[in-house]
Amino acid sequence: MKSFLESTLTRAWLHRGALACALWPVSLLFHAVSRLRARLFGAGLLTSHRLPVPVVVVGNIFIGGTGKTPLTIWLAVTLRAAGFNPGIISRGHGAAGSAPRAVTPDSLAQDVGDEPLLIARRTGCPVMVGRDRPAAGRALLAANTQVDVIISDDGLQHYALKRDVEIVLFDGRGAGNGFLLPAGPLREPVSRQRDFTIVNAPLLTPRLAATVGGQPFRMQLAGxxxxxxxxxxxxxxxxxxxxxxxxxxxxxxxxxxxxxxxxxxxxxxxxxxxxxxxxxxxxxxxxxxxxxxxxxxxxxxxxxxxxxxxxxxxxxxxxxxxxxxVTAQLDGALAEQIVEKCRGCSTA
Structure with a gap:
């Protein structure tokens, strides 16, 4: 039943059909709550923590898989090649417990999550998982004093952690029907501000670029x-x-x-x-x-x-x-821009 409901919603989210339109009033409530939450963080009424190194957030506003893990791996490799010592924090889907936990290549997926374990093995970077992103970041820095930039994997909506660079990733589905949850696939509006927009697709058409907003770069996964x-x-x-x-x-x-x-x-x-x-x-x-x-x-x-x-x-x-x-392939110009933005970040 769960898989049937998920597949039904996934199909509905790509078009403005009867089901999406019926759920649209609920999406207005979702939008109001999420916007209020973001404004409370922006006004300082909800606490947002800054770490003493630059933080690069990789995430999406389209719910579901868009290719964040390969992009995170590419970003870690890119920053290391530029002379940085990156560390990575992640929620760790299905990870045991809520306290920060270090991920090693020998960790169990059931303890730390499958994606953080893959990232740790592919990059060799320090990786820490935890529900509390600021706490995970502090724990990672305490255990790895050489880290001078943190990548937050799938942390776009975690406003409790201040960030210096935001990267929003889409795939070939673009913004779907353009509605927010539950009428559509979006956690936040496409108009949301960000530093870089990336689209994981074999071809970045003008129509697809227009639906995601910004000035998108194309990412392709090669295997x-x-x-x-x-x-x-x-x-x-x-x-x-x-x-x-x-x-x-x-x-x-x-x-x-x-x-x-x-x-x-x-x-x-x-x-x-x-x-x-x-x-x-x-x-x-x-x-x-x-x-x-x-x-x-x-x-x-x-x-x-x-x-x-x-x-x-x-x-x-x-x-x-x-x-x-698979390996993420992206424009070298994007790599240069991200590196320069990180170099220009002030630290606490």
Whole structure:
């Protein structure tokens, strides 16, 4: 029932149909409450904390997966290449407890969340999770005195933490029907101020650029190889896998427990692959053994799902599982602008 309701709303959010219009009055109330909350923080009636280093917030106003994790990884790599020592804070979806907790490459996904664990492994940066973002930031700085800039992953609406740079990410769905929750997919209006706007899409059309506002940069996720989960050093080009499947009749299943599984499937098709699809809920824990009765020679999964599958006994030894890493590709001019803005930030 829950998945049915979610899929119904997701479809409704892309158009101004009967359901969206029926929910529109409720979205006005949501807008009023969220605007009041932002104004209370702005007026100092609700406390907003400043950390002693610049804070870069990566987030979205479109609910659901737009590609924040690959963007956060790209941003950390970019800032490090520019001479910074970045640290990353995150809520940690599904993380155990509320107190700040350090994330290491050996952490359990059930303790710290799948996305922070993936970020820690891909970047090598200090990562701290916690519901209280200012507390997580202070804990990270106390444990890692070399950190001189903090990236807040998915922290756009967490106004309790002051920020110096805001990056808003959209994907090919743009702003959907343009309504706020629950009539549409938006947490805040598109007119919301921000420093940088990024659109995760194969093509940034003038119409798409106009719907998201600002002067958007395009981000593209590139994934061209698969790595065997049981031995990540064993790699195969996706184009070679497509040829193998065509020549020898190998059966392929693609599974994705991310916010927008369709984007993962579309990327694989662009590599010439033909496969059955298994979309799963975002942050799926895989404890229901979704591959137990799957008749496939290859099962392609995302890196986010791999951090969990690799910690489950019956999955980490399944030779059919292959991981498809993705890398965010963005304009070098955007990197320069973000770096310069960070360098120009004053610290407390």
């Amino acid at each position: 061209t190889v698969a790595e065997r989960l049981t031995a990540r050093a064993t790699r195969m080009a996706l184009a070679d896998l497509a040829d193998l499947a065509d020549l020898k009749g190998k059966r392929i299943l693609a599974a994705a427990g991310i916010g927008n599984p369709g984007r993962f499937f579309a990327m694989l098709r662009a590599q010439g692959l033909h496969f059955a699809e298994l979309p799963l809920p975002d942050h799926h824990d895989f404890l229901d053994q979704p591959f137990a009765r799957v008749d496939a020679d290859f099962i392609l999964i995302t890196e986010k799902d791999a951090v969990k599958c690799g910690q489950i006994e019956h999955l980490r030894n399944d030779p059919r599982l292959w991981v498809v890493p």
